[in-house]
Amino acid sequence: MSNSYAQPILRTADLSKALHVVGMLLGIADLGDPEVDFGVRITSAHSLSAVLAVLPDAEWWAEEERGGPSERGDDPSASSPVWLQSRAEAPETVEPFLRAVGDSPAAVRWDFNAWPEVPELGLGVGGTRGAFVTLCVHARDLDLEEPATDHTVFVHVKQVEAERAPWLAAQVGLRVIGDLVMAPY
Template sequence: MSNSYAQPILRTGDLAEALRVVRQLLELADTSSVEVDLQAVARTPGELKRLAEVVPEADWWAYGSDRPGSSREGGTAADHLPVFLSDWSRPIHMAEVFLAAAGSASAMVRWDFDGWPAAPEVNLGRGGTRGAYVTLAAHAHDLYLNEPADVHTVFVHVKQVEAERAPWLAAQVGLRAIGELAMAPL
């Protein structure tokens, strides 16, 4: 498991605006190879049904500390609501499909690509694949979907030793860092 460091750069009630910022960041990045990781918390049968239709192979486990039940143990997710769903290494077009299915449920999409561009203003060369991510936490303040919200949060991920790249990236899309840089286990 590797870690990146994530910094929020946008909180907005407008999902379309959050996706616009994500697209701008991806235009800066080396996306020769890009995929998305998807996660959500399904609290109702309707949320679970919509999400399972678009990510039928997703792993799931009962959401909350010390609650039994997971896809590895067998059984059905509907019997263990709320559940946390996770699907990895999906094609990029799945991001918006997944967010649409999530509706008002807390959901996370992380774009994983080949690297960030050089940031000469902060003395950084091109960034490699480790630490090169953008995350959109829909209906959440945090990467782990523990803090449901009426807003969507965009995070840029960088290597810890390249922390200056995060505010530099925010500036490239007309924004600024709005929170602390924090470790983000993958």
């Protein structure tokens, strides 16, 4: 299994604008049965409770201790800051999750079947490990290590199909605004 590569196409303080762009990108994708993955770094007890209400089965770990605590049944509120992650959730979970995270850095990644073919670039249908959209809220990077007051939309493609990213950006009236980087998962 290989990682996808992601390129930012929008940075905005307007979360509704970022979600609109995500919706336009999903509108050109072959969705099939879309799933959504979530990740968040939480320092607030209030946000932690709110996120766990939305994603009660989320895996979590203390900032310096990946894995373990959620598997042992420990209390995440005793380990602040914590990272939470949940995969293969329903798309309807996105808005409640975004309300719950407050100003915590978080990522929402939509996973679907494929991007459309782009004959003018010699690209067939783009899928398997290269068909995602990620919205990072209150963060500038996919690892959520660069806190920000704005939000960033990334398109994911296969590294060998890097030219698909600018094409996707153009389909929603935008352009790439940063480098193509390997996605963390």
